[in-house]
Amino acid sequence: MKKLxxxxxxxxxxxxxxxxxxxxxAPYGEVVAVCPHVGRSGQSMALTFDAPLRIEEVxxxxxxxxxxxxxxxxxxxxxxxxxxxxxxxLPDLVVAGINHGSNASVNVVYSGxxxxxxxxxxxxxxxxxFSLTSHDADADFMAVRPAVDALVPKLLxxxxxxxxFINVNVPHGVAHAPMMFCRECKAHWSEEYQQYKDPMGKTxxxxxxxxxxxEPESTDTDLYALAHxxxxxxAELLDRTAPAPQVPAWLRxxxxx
Amino acid sequence: MKKLxxxxxxxxxxxxxxxxxxxxxAPYGEVVAVCPHVGRSGQSMALTFDAPLRIEEVxxxxxxxxxxxxxxxxxxxxxxxxxxxxxxxLPDLVVAGINHGSNASVNVVYSGxxxxxxxxxxxxxxxxxFSLTSHDADADFMAVRPAVDALVPKLLxxxxxxxxFINVNVPHGVAHAPMMFCRECKAHWSEEYQQYKDPMGKTxxxxxxxxxxxEPESTDTDLYALAHxxxxxxAELLDRTAPAPQVPAWLRxxxxx
Numbered sequence: 001m002k003k004l005x006x007x008x009x010x011x012x013x014x015x016x017x018x019x020x021x022x023x024x025x026a027p028y029g030e031v032v033a034v035c036p037h038v039g040r041s042g043q044s045m046a047l048t049f050d051a052p053l054r055i056e057e058v059x060x061x062x063x064x065x066x067x068x069x070x071x072x073x074x075x076x077x078x079x080x081x082x083x084x085x086x087x088x089x090l091p092d093l094v095v096a097g098i099n100h101g102s103n104a105s106v107n108v109v110y111s112g113x114x115x116x117x118x119x120x121x122x123x124x125x126x127x128x129x130f131s132l133t134s135h136d137a138d139a140d141f142m143a144v145r146p147a148v149d150a151l152v153p154k155l156l157x158x159x160x161x162x163x164x165f166i167n168v169n170v171p172h173g174v175a176h177a178p179m180m181f182c183r184e185c186k187a188h189w190s191e192e193y194q195q196y197k198d199p200m201g202k203t204x205x206x207x208x209x210x211x212x213x214x215e216p217e218s219t220d221t222d223l224y225a226l227a228h229x230x231x232x233x234x235a236e237l238l239d240r241t242a243p244a245p246q247v248p249a250w251l252r253x254x255x256x257x
Numbered sequence: 258m259k260k261l262x263x264x265x266x267x268x269x270x271x272x273x274x275x276x277x278x279x280x281x282x283a284p285y286g287e288v289v290a291v292c293p294h295v296g297r298s299g300q301s302m303a304l305t306f307d308a309p310l311r312i313e314e315v316x317x318x319x320x321x322x323x324x325x326x327x328x329x330x331x332x333x334x335x336x337x338x339x340x341x342x343x344x345x346x347l348p349d350l351v352v353a354g355i356n357h358g359s360n361a362s363v364n365v366v367y368s369g370x371x372x373x374x375x376x377x378x379x380x381x382x383x384x385x386x387f388s389l390t391s392h393d394a395d396a397d398f399m400a401v402r403p404a405v406d407a408l409v410p411k412l413l414x415x416x417x418x419x420x421x422f423i424n425v426n427v428p429h430g431v432a433h434a435p436m437m438f439c440r441e442c443k444a445h446w447s448e449e450y451q452q453y454k455d456p457m458g459k460t461x462x463x464x465x466x467x468x469x470x471x472e473p474e475s476t477d478t479d480l481y482a483l484a485h486x487x488x489x490x491x492a493e494l495l496d497r498t499a500p501a502p503q504v505p506a507w508l509r510x511x512x513x514x
Contacts, residue, residue, distance in 0.1 A: 044302035044332075045366050052453070052461035075301075075367075076464075083450050084462055106379065108497070109302050110332075122363065122445060158507055164499050166508075181509050183498040188379060193340050196309070204309035205341055207333075235499040235508060240365070241440040242421050242492040250415055251423075251492065252438050 003029030003156050006091035006120065008077045009099065010112025012039045013069045017098035019061040020141040021130065024148045025095060028156060031065035032091075034081040036074060036112075041101075043073045043112035045119065053080055074116035082123075093155055094120025098141050099131035104169040104222040104232055105187040105211065114167060121165035121238055126155040128165065133226060134172035144170045147179060147231050167234045171226045180230040185221035186214040260286030260413050263348035263377065265334045266356065267369025269296045270326045274355035276318040277398040278387065281405045282352060285413060288322035289348075291338040293331060293369075298358075300330045300369035302376065310337055331373035339380075350412055351377025355398050356388035361426040361479040361489055362444040362468065371424060378422035378495055383412040385422065390483060391429035401427045404436060404488050424491045428483045437487040442478035443471040 005025050009018040013035035025031045034055070053072045060067040068085055070077045074096070082088065096116040103111040113129050120127035128151060130144050147168050160166070167184075171177050191209035198204055213223050222232035244252070262282050266275040270292035282288050291312070310329045317324040325342055327334045331353070339345060353373040360368040370386050377384035385408060387401050404425050417423070424441075428434050448466035455461055470480050479489035501509070 042304045042306055044300075044304075044372065046301045046303040046330075046369075047299045047367055047464070049299055049464045052455070052463060053450070054459070054461050073303075079448055079464070080450055080462060083448070084452075109375065110304055112303075115301065118366065154507060158505065160508075161503055161505055164503065181504075184496050186496070191336055191340070193310070193337055195341075198309070202311070204311050205337060206309060207304070207306045207336070233508070235504040236497040237494070237499045237503075239441055239443070240493040240497060242494045246418055246421065246494075247438075247492040248415065248418055250411060251417075251490070 003092040004089060005029045005031050006081055006094045007031060007033035008074050008096045008116040009035050010040045010043060010074045011100050012036050013058060013067060015100060016138060017100050017132065017141055021095065021098045022062040022065050024145055025152060026062050026065055028152050029092065031062065032085060033065065034068045034070055034077040034085055036077060037069045037071050040073050040112050042110050043115060044110050045075050045115040046073045047075045047079065048072045055080060055084060074112035075119045078116050078119040090123055090125055092125065094125055094127040095152065097130035098144050099129065100137065100139065101131065101135045102133040102169050102226065103129060103131040103167060104226055105185040108167055108184065108236065117165050118238065124162050126160035128155060129167055131169045132172055133169060139172060143172065143174065146176060150179065163238045164235050165238065167236055169222060169226055169232045171229055171231065174229045177229055177231045179233050180225040181233050182220050182222050182225050184234055185218065185223035187211050187223060188214060260349040261346060262286045262288050263338055263351045264288060264290035265331050265353045265373040266292050267297045267300060267331045268357050269293050270315060270324060272357060273395060274357050274389065274398055278352065278355045279319040279322050281402055282409060283319050283322055285409050286349065288319065289342060290322065291325045291327055291334040291342055293334060294326045294328050297330050297369045299367050300372060301367050302332050302372040303330045304332045304336065305329045312337060312341060331369035332376045335373050335376040347380055347382055349382065350409065351382055351384040352409065354387035355401050356386065357394065357396065358388065358392045359390040359426050359483065360386060360388040360424060361483055362442040365424055365441065365493065374422050375495065381419050383417035385412060386424050388426045389429055390426060396429060400429065400431065403433060407436065420495045421492050422495065424493055426479060426483055426489045428486055428488065431486045434486055434488045436490050437482040438490050439477050439479050439482050441491055442475065442480035444468050444480060445471060
């Protein structure tokens with residue numbers, strides 16, 4: 001039986017990133033994409049339990065592949081697909097992206113695209129997300145193809161240790177960026193909220209800011225890789241329980257009284 | 258200077274859980290709560306960057322404490338509070354909850370309450386979430402008080418290793434549940450989508466399901482603790498990079514070519 005590849009994203013079913021990704025994946029299996037009806041960036045692993053979810057098949061940009069639009073979040077798209085689109089069958093691989101913009105470093109926790117990847121990984125199937133460091137709606141996503149061709153067939157053949165998922169970020173504007181296996185960089189968003197007055201004179205705020213690398217000297221991080229023209233490949237954990245040595249003794253002691 | 262304790266939740270500023278929590282925290286410092294205007298359960302770490310955020314101070318249920326209602330997600334509440342409510346000062350502790358319902362095991366990834374905790378931990382300050390395993394709007398949250406009294410002053414005195422946050426779940430209906438330091442249980446949601454027809458005859462789906470413990474024999478997990486009348490205390494990691502031994506060799510090799 002042909003391998004089944006479930007695809008999702010957070011930029012919505014109309015985004016160029018996911019449409020190009022479907023074409024790149026088609027040689028490796030049966031591709032079914034279930035994507036948000038509109039852009040749902042920054043939705044993390046948000047899910048919908050108190051509102052109707054609607055799904056409809058839309059015209060696929062790739063022959064032989066299927067594309068669905070769903071009214072929910074990226075996590076909803078993955079969750080609902082199994083029962084309502086795939087007839088209960090688990091896919092052999094979940095792929096999300098290609099995200100319009102970086103999901104490196106701490107962005108991984110806010111990203112709806114990486115939320116879809118984690119949701120897939122929670123089924124116990126290999127799951128990987130691809131992002132390109134450009135927010136341009138018409139960016140050249142072909143830069144991501146070498147990473148897809150290197151990683152996707154391997155994941156389909158070898159699988160992935162249960163409890164892991166993969167976050168791949170490709171630097172925009174670099175031809176044939178070599179891959180670098182690395183770790184999540186410590187970074188933070190330096191946030192500023194811009195203040196506005198609405199037409200009624202009431203105050204509102206909008207999020208602005210930029211990401212700051214908290215370990216600019218480190219050479220083994222995803223932000224280092226991207227800054228040096230490489231594609232970052234990070235393996236991430238689903239289970240976040242801290243290993244005992246990292247937990248202060250007072251906490252372990254107190255809590256076991 | 259009095260310790261500054263920032264509080265948030267995902268059940269909204271009207272929820273009994275956060276109002277009782279504010280009272281429990283008041284003896285330990287200056288309490289400022291910034292909570293969603295409406296219930297935002299299941300919002301994970303979703304954030305708002307494309308819509309106005311509005312904040313207004315509302316009547317506090319606790320003398321000397323302040324309470325704000327915010328139009329955003331729990332992560333937005335934490336993010337916006339620093340600049341727009343706290344005048345740039347970092348709190349000494351971020352506390353979220355008391356959540357109406359369990360955030361044990363895999364629930365941690367979907368929970369808006371735990372999203373607020375993680376956002377606080379990303380500032381590098383100690384952060385902890387409290388949940389009670391009851392969805393009753395009028396549940397008896399006093400069951401959580403012993404855990405608050407044991408953990409909050411200690412976190413204010415000793416801090417917490419950077420990169421960690423704490424997830425506390427209290428079993429409903431148990432008097433003086435002892436605390437148990439444990440790990441996140443492997444579990445999954447057995448999901449079913451119920452299918453409906455709207456008045457126009459169009460199909461929609463709604464999420465149903467129940468959580469299944471994938472390691473019912475384990476005695477060191479949060480689900481074990483709760484099932485045995487104990488309060489679960491789990492220390493969790495912010496940085497999810499998988500340790501090298503868990504990553505298959507082919508992935509490390511392939512990616513470093």
